Amino acid sequence: FxxxxxxxxxxxxxxxxxxxxxxxxxxxxxxxxxxxxxxxxxxxxxxxxxxxxxxxxxxxxxxxxxxxTSGSRPESKKIQVVDSRPGPLQKSDMWVSTVELTGHRDGVWEVSACPWSLKRLGSASADRTARIWSLTPGSTVQPHITYLGHNGSVNSIRFHRYERLVCTASGDKTCHLWKIPPSLKKENASQHQESFLTSKTTKLWSPLLKEDSVDTDIGKEVNDGQSKKEDIIGKAMNESSHNIPVVEVTTQQVNNYEESNEIQITANMLSLKGHAGPVISADWLADGTAITSVSTDNSIWFWDTENGSCTHSFLNVHEEGHSFTNINTDFNNMAITSSTDGIIRVWDKRTPKGVLTSILAHESAANSAIFTASDNNTIISGGDDRACRTWDLRNCKQPVHTIRCSSGINRFSISPLSSTIALPMDDRRTKLCDVLGNRLGNLRSHDKGGHIAPITSTAWSNDESVVYTSSFSRTSSIVAWTKEVKLEKRKKMTQE
CATH class of the missing domain: 1.10.20 (Histone, subunit A)
Structure with missing residues (x-):
């Protein structure tokens, strides 16, 4: 030129x-x-x-x-226009921070909503603990259960879809499977067995709703009748002290504690050992009978939950200097991994090589990739290149849609009913949009509420009324966001 x-x-x-x-x-x-x-x-x-x-x-x-006369390009008869610009933000889709969940002594890597309970949220933190939060209307939100079995940072937490089981991955090179004990405030047995698809007609806890506006038809939770002892710590830890007294009590004694007290667990049901480096993430497979995990040692392992043995392992997946960043599954047989080289891979342990598809999805690190709830052939990925892309596994040469963001994207989530994407970003914002990129909301942290550090992950409640975000800050490590409801509408909701 x-x-x-x-x-x-x-x-x-x-x-x-x-x-x-x-x-x-x-x-x-x-x-x-x-x-x-x-x-x-x-x-x-x-x-x-x-x-x-x-x-x-x-x-x-x-x-x-x-x-x-400047020689502009000639017009073509056929042209395919792909518009990835966000749509207009509706006034009714304004989200506000309503509750801040404090208690972790370090940053939170991941939050996960419980698929079988309407009032439970899980969090994995760098303070070597995983917590289950009891979200009870009309009372202070506080950790109900704290798991202390890991000796390193807890990097991910995933609930079993049907059972009262949790899988956590840690920097101590292990994955732990542990059980949530029954609580004083029981939940409906049918509600425990059914998946999130039934939550469309069920009211869920919301910080904007009062206690009398939530369903009161709550029966007893399924009790498996176990009489064996579990290594459980009694009351909540003192925030000013690191010395935690360990008390061994039975499951029957746990039921006598008030909901406001914290149960602390140190024993696991199964410990999966074999990785040579910190385990970045782990998730359930095959209806909960298997688990897959990824580590910084450049390997992906598939485990049998019956005996804790490794059924398949694939080593040296990436080139030197790169490693995994996250893993998610369709809860059946396929898993999808993301890595620092910008490549997302779809895995199936039933195949000899394991890898079904490899996609160069991002120019820099790919931080997360998820199957959509409606179609296993469609996956969504997000990375440090400030882009969220939708891919069709039947044709992976080009993304179907690209959503541009203001900062790098971390572990995002997709709502179970409407497939709305909640994109957590490094600039302390969370962008809500559909798969086409149309903007549906914006969760922006500010002085009055929100995070003061980059947002690490998001999670949706079962009925999509609450979005949970986590951050690497101690003061506001977890924040619950709900749609802003006008005063007139709020009064009408409480009267019904």
Whole structure:
């Protein structure tokens, strides 16, 4: 560009810096006007294809005559326009921080909503603990159960879809399976057995609702009748002390504690050992009869939950200097991993090589990838390149949609009913949008509420009324967000 411009200048002005600079600016302005014309033409075609009757505002270039002879690109008869710009933000979709869950002594890597309980949330923290929070309307939200079995940072926490089981992955190179003991406030047995698909007609805890506005038809939770002792610590730990007294009590004694007291567990049901490095993440497979885990040792392992043995392992997956960042499953047989080299991989342990598909999804680290709830052929990925992309496994050459964000994306989540994506970002924002990129809400941290550090993960409640976000800050490690309800509507809700 510079050489052609210099050749077009008169010989008397080549050595004049001001003349050269003015000439360059004119050339840039011409190119910019050409781009404006092309952009206006694309807007017209897009409005025509979408059947929109709205008027499109066109910007006219300054030098219209020059643009006609500047050699703009010829029009093609067929053109495919892919618009990834976010749609307008509706006034009704404003989300506010309503509850801050404090108690962790270090940052939280991941939050996970319980699929079989309407009032439980799990969190994994760098303080070597995993916590189960009891979300009871009309009372202070506090940790109900704290798991202390790991000797390193707890990097992920995942609930079993049907049973009262939890899988945690840790920096101590192990995965632990442990059981949630029955609590004083029981839950409906059918509610325990059914999946989140039934929650569409069930009211869920919301910080905006009072206690009398929530269903009171809550029966007893399924009790498996175990009489064996569990290594459980009694009351909540003192926040100012690191010395935690350990008391051995039975499950029957646990039921006598009030809901406001914290149960602390040190014993696990099964410990999965074999990784040579910290375990980054682990998730359930095959309806809970298997577990898959990924580690910084560049390996992915598949485990049998009956005896804790490794059924399949694939080593040295990445090139030197790269490792896994996260793993998610469809809860059947397939798992999807993301890694620092920007590649997402789909795995199936039933195949000889394990890998079904490898996609170079991001220009930098891919931090998370998830199967959509409606279709296992569609996956969504997010990474440090500030992009969230939708992929079709049947044709992975190009993304179906690309959503641009303001900062790097961490471990995101998809709502179970409407497939709304909650994208946690490094700039302390959480973007809510659909798979097409249409913006449905924005969770922005500020002085009055929210996070003061990058957001590490998100989780949806079963009925999509609450979005949980986690951060690497001690003061506001977990925040619950709900849609802002006007005063008149809130009064009507409490009266019903």
């Amino acid at each position: 510079a050489n052609t411009s210099v050749m077009s200048l008169p010989s008397s002005e080549i050595k004049n810096p001001k003349a050269r600079l003015a000439f360059y600016f004119k050339e840039i302005e011409k190119e910019f006007d050409v781009l404006i014309e092309e952009n206006n033409e694309l807007k017209k075609r897009l409005a025509y294809l979408e059947g929109s009757s709205a008027q499109v505002t066109m910007r006219k270039p300054k030098n219209e005559k020059e643009n006609k």
